[in-house]
Amino acid sequence: MDSIGSIARRGRRAGGSKVDQAYFALKRAIVSGSLAPETSIDKNEWCATFDVSRLSITTAINRLAFEGLVLVEPQRGSYVARIHLEDVRQWMLMRRALEIEVVAACAADMSERAIEALGQNLAYQKAAISSGDLEGFHEFDTRFHRQMTEGRNLARLGEVLDPIRTHLERVRRTLLPEPGRPEGTFREHEAIYHAIAAREPARAKHEMANHLDRVSRELQAFVAKHPGFFDE
Template sequence: MERSLRSAIVALDFAPGEFIDKAAVCAALGVSRFPVSEALARLSAEGLVEILPQRGSRAARIRLLEVRESMLIRQALEVMVAETAARHLPSRAIEALRSNLEAQQEAVSRGDRPGFHTLDLEFHMILVEGLEMPRVAAVIDASRANIDRVRRLLSSPRRHVVTLAEHREIFRALETHDGPAARRAMEAHLEAVMEELGRFSVEHAEVFVQG
């Protein structure tokens, strides 16, 4: 129940600011209103749902301050991971990244937005898992809900082509064991997302909360 609602919100099935029809959710999931209300309350505590007395519940608008904080956490960890991976990533992980990039190219060619998003996440997780850093992976994953919504909002054929090029730059540095280059490439990749978010948030201010 809660997992289904969270996935729907993160996947933008409910757009930021859109009211959630409890009756429709109950009918779709075959449950009563009470467990739906409980799930929405828990998602409210996570910042994914906004409960408005006498009005209902809606998918929370995205708080830019929280996204920036989450991205800072992610940048601090992932640039370190990239630099470390250039020196210590095992060959099986390098081959997994190579296969992932090939699949990314296929997704771009097909215009497969959900597929590309999944492969994008996988590319980054291969690095952490290849280095056997479960606690780092857990921190990155915990900061991901609002970031994932942002990445889906920014999703476009142009953005996918750019992201694939950035991933290839990271891969080249990893393959040649160039730690500083891997760090720079990862920094540039994550900073590009924040720059695009800045432009998007001005153009679509109704989706965001500034504070």
């Protein structure tokens, strides 16, 4: 999990106005789990980090509040919002329905070049796990799923899936450090890849369902251990 300092540095490198930099850095800190639910946001700290006024930081926080990532209360100040569990369940349901159909379409007639690119992505995932690079693994994991819609020229489905994946980002980042999760995810990705390469749509759908259902099971186990992270 990234430190606040490294997230802030990345935000500054992203360019744009200082308000934008602060906004994207704060958002990344929340989504990545570096700022956990219920964590107070120290405006003075972020003002110093980005060398901006309190008004600028307040503007960034208000944008995050509009997106539901931050809560602002008169007597309490600004703090990271909990994750709404019912929203997560619905996003997961939508993602499951769509990605199962996407992977079947890929197994039916994805190009050999696109399949080869999926295999290359798996090699990068394996290297990231071996080196303990969770951030790198997460990026290749996200890219692996996006490559299916792109490789099969399913742009409209990609337009629907991308915001769903963004909504689920906090959950995925929260679960990723759990022991054994990257390795398990990699094995499931391998199974999906082999089903696509073998041109077996039914098998591909089964492997994708297994992959996404495991995320749901792990979420429930995590909620039981960390109820303070979530609201119903």
